[in-house]
Amino acid sequence: xxxxxxxxxxxxxxxxPIFLVIGFFQLLVLRQPLxxxxxxxxxxxxxxxxxxxxxxxxxxxxxPLGEAMAYAFARxxxxxxxxxxxxxxxxxxxxxxxxxxxxxxxAAKVAANGGVIAATSQAQAGYALGLRITVAVSVGVALVLGxxxxxxxxxxxxxxxxxxxxxxxxxLFAPPQIIGIAYDSGGVTTSTITVPLVAALGIGLASxxxxxxxxxxxxxxxxxxxxxxxxxxxxxxxxM
Amino acid sequence: MGHLILIFHxxxxxxxxxxxxxxxxxxxxxxxxxxxxxNPKRMLIGFGYVIVGLALFLIGLEEALFPLGRLMAQQLTAxxxxxxxxxxxxxxxxxxxxxxxxxxxxxxxxxxxxxxxxxxxxxxxAxxxxxxxxxxxxxxxxxxxxxxxxxxxGAFRIVTGTPLQYYIIxxxxxxxxxxxxxxRLIVPLAYDSGGVTTSTVTVPLVTALGxxxxxxxPxxxxxxxxxxxxxxxxxxxxxxxxxxxxxxxxxxxxxRRAQPE
Numbered sequence: 302x303x304x305x306x307x308x309x310x311x312x313x314x315x316x317x318p319i320f321l322v323i324g325f326f327q328l329l330v331l332r333q334p335l336x337x338x339x340x341x342x343x344x345x346x347x348x349x350x351x352x353x354x355x356x357x358x359x360x361x362x363x364x365p366l367g368e369a370m371a372y373a374f375a376r377x378x379x380x381x382x383x384x385x386x387x388x389x390x391x392x393x394x395x396x397x398x399x400x401x402x403x404x405x406x407x408a409a410k411v412a413a414n415g416g417v418i419a420a421t422s423q424a425q426a427g428y429a430l431g432l433r434i435t436v437a438v439s440v441g442v443a444l445v446l447g448x449x450x451x452x453x454x455x456x457x458x459x460x461x462x463x464x465x466x467x468x469x470x471x472x473l474f475a476p477p478q479i480i481g482i483a484y485d486s487g488g489v490t491t492s493t494i495t496v497p498l499v500a501a502l503g504i505g506l507a508s509x510x511x512x513x514x515x516x517x518x519x520x521x522x523x524x525x526x527x528x529x530x531x532x533x534x535x536x537x538x539x540x541m
Numbered sequence: 542m543g544h545l546i547l548i549f550h551x552x553x554x555x556x557x558x559x560x561x562x563x564x565x566x567x568x569x570x571x572x573x574x575x576x577x578x579x580n581p582k583r584m585l586i587g588f589g590y591v592i593v594g595l596a597l598f599l600i601g602l603e604e605a606l607f608p609l610g611r612l613m614a615q616q617l618t619a620x621x622x623x624x625x626x627x628x629x630x631x632x633x634x635x636x637x638x639x640x641x642x643x644x645x646x647x648x649x650x651x652x653x654x655x656x657x658x659x660x661x662x663x664x665x666x667a668x669x670x671x672x673x674x675x676x677x678x679x680x681x682x683x684x685x686x687x688x689x690x691x692x693x694x695g696a697f698r699i700v701t702g703t704p705l706q707y708y709i710i711x712x713x714x715x716x717x718x719x720x721x722x723x724x725r726l727i728v729p730l731a732y733d734s735g736g737v738t739t740s741t742v743t744v745p746l747v748t749a750l751g752x753x754x755x756x757x758x759p760x761x762x763x764x765x766x767x768x769x770x771x772x773x774x775x776x777x778x779x780x781x782x783x784x785x786x787x788x789x790x791x792x793x794x795x796x797r798r799a800q801p802e
Contacts, residue, residue: 315661318652319742323609326645331616336609344605347597354594355658360665362587365579366566373574386569393561399554400744411765457729458720465713472706481705481768488775489744491736493595494559497662500733504666515670516726523663524732527775 371505391441439533443525471535479538650692654685683785691777727786
């Protein structure tokens with residue numbers, strides 16, 4: 302197979318299940334014809350080309366850069382700058398995340414319906430912005446905690462179990478209408494560009510520090526980033 | 542013309558999403574580490590590929606797959622499809638009528654997770670770090686199975702209207718018990734795979750399904766019951782990845798025991 306066709310074929314293979322599922326349900330279960338067939342084909346071509354370029358770009362740009370920075374920080378030996386970098390990375394990538402903007406808007410509607418805040422658009426916008434900053438701070442804190450864990454070599458499961466306990470305790474006290482949003486906000490914070498960079502950072506750090514294993518110590522940063530927002534958002538719901 | 546404007550807008554918004562990351566990297570690389578960017582030309586091309594690739598990917602999804610997915614979620618949850626001709630006069634939802642919805646939820650969860658670029662990135666890293674012991678496809682299949690189970694169960698929760706926290710807290714307990722018995726090496730990766738499953742592809746489709754269900758099932762409110770599917774989708778992959786590791790460990794042990802001395 303020619304060299305440039307191989308990544309393209311891999312993208313097609315990755316996307317094939319979606320096409321099969323949609324085809325099966327549309328044609329056999331709902332028994333409806335596919336609407337706008339031409340548009341669908343163009344869209345599929347875009348998706349395939351886009352995924353191919355994205356993966357190629359990751360391996361050329363984001364992965365090596367994340368690892369190079371992790372090595373440079375480890376060599377420099379300044380923990381404070383490393384932690385400041387982790388916080389900035391977590392906060393900066395989350396505050397503008399489109400999925401989070403959408404979830405925060407929905408949450409403001411829920412709060413207004415429940416009578417927690419005034420039903421004006423101004424109060425809702427303020428609530429949504431506060432929520433976004435809360436989640437962004439919590440992701441920043443998560444990366445700082447995660448990096449400290451890698452530096453100290455603590456086992457990940459103790460911290461995660463502690464975090465779960467935090468979520469359970471907060472659930473008992475948080476207003477019921479915020480719980481669903483809080484749980485969901487954990488999942489939406491980690492974007493497609495953040496994940497590769499954070500993974501490369503963790504693995505780069507773990508492999509540049511003596512006595513750390515990239516497999517046991519390098520992974521785990523993303524797990525923290527999806528756990529802390531739940532706790533922080535429930536806290537926000539209790540305070541507001 | 543409309544297409545060109547759309548492409549331009551998507552490129553611009555992708556650029557805006559990437560900008561904070563680039564700013565953080567530049568400030569720290571040049572200001573704190575005081576080092577030139579290694580291999581700047583290659584890095585720049587790589588970033589260009591990521592941005593253009595992501596923009597094309599999003600346009601394709603927005604143009605073709607999302608409208609269809611949303612339409613299907615609506616049609617599958619419509620009372621006329623769920624109950625057929627015999628629409629019940631009593632407005633009580635019975636969960637077993639929603640068979641196709643659960644199946645659709647599982648299928649769409651599985652297939653979108655396999656296509657998720659963030660998961661692919663982590664799977665590539667895991668293969669590199671584990672020296673090939675964790676295959677890209679093994680991890681992706683395990684995670685996708687978890688998302689499938691999670692979203693199907695989440696759909697069941699919306700139909701029955703049971704509180705979200707009972708499911709999630711039970712899930713945490715199972716994860717903690719599994720952690721005690723799972724091979725050490727897999728634990729951090731398993732925890733990570735919970736967070737990476739839900740990004741670009743999965744969230745919009747799954748949200749549409751949740752809101753569609755909550756607004757058509759009698760007695761559910763979209764604002765209160767529509768949320769929570771994403772939480773299921775980020776919890777269950779942890780269990781399946783841990784389970785996958787336990788299974789392969791157990792099989793390796795059994796194979797060793799079966800060998801004659």
